[in-house]
Amino acid sequence: xxxxxxxxxxxxxxxxxxxxxVLDPEVPAISVTDLGIVRDVxxxxxxxxxxxxxxxxxxxxTEVIEQxxxxxxxxxxxxxxxVTQRRAPAWTTDWITPEGRExxxxxxxxxxxxxxxxxxxxxxxxxxxxxxxxxxxxxxSAQTERLSAFGSTACKSLYRCIACREPFxxxxxx
Amino acid sequence: MSTTFAPLPxxxxxxxxxxxxxxxxxxxxxxxxxxxxxxxxxxxxxxAQRLAEWxxxxxxxxxxxxxxxxxxxxxxxxxxxxxxVGRQTGFDEDQLAFLRNERDxxxxxLAELPGxxxxxxxxxxxxxxxxxxxxMNLMWARLEQSGDAEVAAIAGQAVKESxxxxxHAADWVVRLGDGSxxxxxxxRQAVARLWPYTAELFETDDVxxxxxxxxxxxxxxxxxxDWQAIVEPVFxxxxxxxxxxxxxxxxxxxxxxxxxxxxxxxxxxxxxRSFPGGVW
Numbered sequence: 034x035x036x037x038x039x040x041x042x043x044x045x046x047x048x049x050x051x052x053x054x055v056l057d058p059e060v061p062a063i064s065v066t067d068l069g070i071v072r073d074v075x076x077x078x079x080x081x082x083x084x085x086x087x088x089x090x091x092x093x094x095t096e097v098i099e100q101x102x103x104x105x106x107x108x109x110x111x112x113x114x115x116v117t118q119r120r121a122p123a124w125t126t127d128w129i130t131p132e133g134r135e136x137x138x139x140x141x142x143x144x145x146x147x148x149x150x151x152x153x154x155x156x157x158x159x160x161x162x163x164x165x166x167x168x169x170x171x172x173x174s175a176q177t178e179r180l181s182a183f184g185s186t187a188c189k190s191l192y193r194c195i196a197c198r199e200p201f202x203x204x205x206x207x
Numbered sequence: 208m209s210t211t212f213a214p215l216p217x218x219x220x221x222x223x224x225x226x227x228x229x230x231x232x233x234x235x236x237x238x239x240x241x242x243x244x245x246x247x248x249x250x251x252x253x254x255a256q257r258l259a260e261w262x263x264x265x266x267x268x269x270x271x272x273x274x275x276x277x278x279x280x281x282x283x284x285x286x287x288x289x290x291x292v293g294r295q296t297g298f299d300e301d302q303l304a305f306l307r308n309e310r311d312x313x314x315x316x317l318a319e320l321p322g323x324x325x326x327x328x329x330x331x332x333x334x335x336x337x338x339x340x341x342x343m344n345l346m347w348a349r350l351e352q353s354g355d356a357e358v359a360a361i362a363g364q365a366v367k368e369s370x371x372x373x374x375h376a377a378d379w380v381v382r383l384g385d386g387s388x389x390x391x392x393x394x395r396q397a398v399a400r401l402w403p404y405t406a407e408l409f410e411t412d413d414v415x416x417x418x419x420x421x422x423x424x425x426x427x428x429x430x431x432x433d434w435q436a437i438v439e440p441v442f443x444x445x446x447x448x449x450x451x452x453x454x455x456x457x458x459x460x461x462x463x464x465x466x467x468x469x470x471x472x473x474x475x476x477x478x479x480r481s482f483p484g485g486v487w
Contacts, residue, residue: 184272187276
């Protein structure tokens with residue numbers, strides 16, 4: 034590795050460190066890297082390019098997140114930085130890191146299960162027939178019931194724990 | 208069905224108004240492949256507009272949140288496709304959504320049929336959501352194999368969203384159809400009102416042929432069997448009869464819309480028409 038390569042790597046590594054601290058505005062417990070939407074950080078001469086895969090098609094936070102990423106990198110002295118989108122492959126909750134899942138749970142949001150089962154169950158059937166195995170993020174009980182398919186954002190649904198009686202949100206697998 | 212009128216003459220008030228208070232419509236002349244994508248994008252957009260009418264008015268709070276969340280997904284899907292077609296035609300997504308004339312919209316008539324504002328029942332909203340979501344789910348799944356990489360990428364995300372759209376709608380079709388005598392009566396009325404408009408979802412024309420030949424996406428007619436395989440079991444669970452096929456064909460996907468479309472666009476477009484280029 035040449036000195037130049039080492040310098041490049043250092044800047045990209047610093048950028049990743051900064052991105053670990055950029056929070057999702059709608060779920061401010063986890064960062065954009067926890068969420069798994071940052072796919073690449075590339076150095077083009079003077080400028081950094083951060084490649085992001087959007088979550089939901091209609092997520093209103095997408096533009097805010099992109100701005101927050103660029104602002105954070107500039108504030109850290111790593112700019113100029115631009116954010117580009119990469120749609121394929123599509124984002125999945127399987128990309129949320131283990132740390133991200135633990136942060137969600139600590140924040141009171143039940144993390145999503147694996148999507149493997151979702152794809153297998155892709156054939157359409159009424160929701161009431163679907164299996165529900167969402168553990169309460171507070172007491173860990175599996176005795177929970179869904180109150181609403183949608184919650185404060187499209188990515189979450191509303192549940193209630195039958196054991197500890199606390200309501201909680203569930204980050205849906207997609 | 209719509210009645211065809213000659214274009215209205217420019218009104219006195221419009222011609223007298225200051226230039227800044229009116230906005231010219233764009234001249235949108237898509238290729239057959241672009242028109243094909245606009246059928247999908249416009250159907251998402253117009254359906255989203257109808258679903259959004261339920262914001263603050265759904266029968267229960269949970270469903271209020273659900274319908275507006277579904278609308279948000281549909282707006283996102285529409286934005287992606289309109290942006291993609293816009294790049295090829297020199298327009299941005301806002302120009303395509305807000306400055307096109309009625310005849311230049313290619314959505315299925317089913318998407319624009321009256322909603323809550325016109326006194327239509329919640330059962331109509333539920334049924335339309337189910338019938339259209341099932342079609343969208345199949346279309347997105349096929350578009351994942353599109354020869355247009357950007358379309359395939361958009362479809363890759365949208366197909367996952369359409370999966371829970373159709374599951375949610377199917378749940379409600381069964382709940383109402385297999386519910387009380389009153390909910391069953393209303394679902395049957397909704398089926399009678401909306402079913403004739405489903406034939407358009409499987410028509411064939413030169414736009415479909417051009418898209419299929421170019422490897423962009425499937426002929427609509429190719430989705431029919433899979434669509435029936437989704438719809439019929441849910442109707443059976445709901446205790447609803449699938450109506451017999453009729454001769455009526457709606458024509459929204461060719462740009463000839465029902466009498467309801469103009470009112471919808473007037474509301475959807477009024478801000479950009481009144482405050483050209485307005486952003487926030």
